[in-house]
Amino acid sequence: MDKNKTEVYLTTGEFARLCDVNKRTLFHYDEIGLLKPALTNEKGYRYYSHRQLDVFLLIQILKDLKMPLKEIRSYLDNRTAGRMIEMAKQEILHIDKEIAKLQENRQVLEETITFAEEGLAARHGEFRLEDQEEERLIRSGVIADGDPRAGYLEWSNDFRKFDQLTQFDASSFIGTMVEIRNLLTQDGSAVYYFVKTNSNSTNLKTFTKPKGRYAVGYHHGCYDKLDETYIQMFNYIGELGLTQGEYAYEEYLIDDVAVKNPEDYVTRITLEVR
Structure with missing residues (x-):
């Protein structure tokens, strides 16, 4: 496996513990093309880069906001800085509405x-x-x-x-x-x-x-x-x-x-x- 010396690579289990999820979640994300491992060696072992943690956290935030996985994948497949800003602003509006409703309740x-x-x-x-x-x-x-x-x-x-x-x-x-x-x-x-x-x-x-x-x-x-x-x-x-x-x-x-x-x-x- 050719590892970039500037990267820190984690096994699926290590990355799952870092993200506080079950390994099956990562396997599912890989299968649907939402979050693929950074590397897969000749034996089929998956390795995630520490840089992918931010991507995973964003996925979880969008899931918590009830965004369908298909929409999250579409955003990630076509993400740009401009689209990120637009998406974040839109989701903040949704959050503000939820906060207002919760405070009312x-x-x-x-x-x-x-x-x-x-x-x-x-x-x-x-x-x-x-x-x-x-x-x-x-x-x-x-x-x-x-x-x-x-x-x-x-x-x-x-x-x-x-x-x-x-x-x-x-x-x-x-x-x-x-x-x-x-x-x-x-x-x-x-x-x-x-x-x-x-x-x-x-x-x-x-x-x-x-x-x-x-x-x-x-x-x-x-x-x-x-x-x-x-x-x-x-x-x-x-x-x-x-x-x-x-x-x-x-x-x-x-x-x-x-x-x-x-x-x-x-x-x-x-x-x-x-």
Whole structure:
């Protein structure tokens, strides 16, 4: 075997250990013409140059990025410095999209933990007063009384479009905002969906939840019995000599994502008081 004295040659086993892969991977790459040994002696033994390590690492990176082996081979067969730059820039765009998606998923999971832990710690029938800071909300239009599902679908579509533009500026969890006036009657309280946001965009349907004092309580159980908790909260507010404000905010800490039985749902209710 004629070895170039400026090269370091490794057996298939040595090169496989250096690359942290099984020898069968190298055999497969050789068979499909993706990465052939630098030398093969008269007995058929394969030898890889240490310079091929960078090529192997690039192959693994492109594989991790879901590039098909045929495309990787095509790039390697026709590689130039210009094509390398073009390919790298394109893959960086893909990586950035994946990072953004992973960060979004992480945010959803972190919020899920926060909500669920608060829900598990919440005690039924206990209420408290809180001084809360101003919050900016992205708010839907009024949900149609006759078909709240249609209102929700319209809002969800709008929210998804917004979410694609702002990525991490808004909470992932949709709550319900209810006009307290006539809440316990059928006289048409306005109902909206909302998410909390830090975005300063002026192109959104937003509402500012005012800084002030709020009564906070937790409803345990299915949503069709929310009125029972509202009555208890109104009685609590009255006993303190306070009156109801304009809106109530419902946030679903534990719902059908976490539990099967609706009786195990936990909803946080925040009532504006004066």
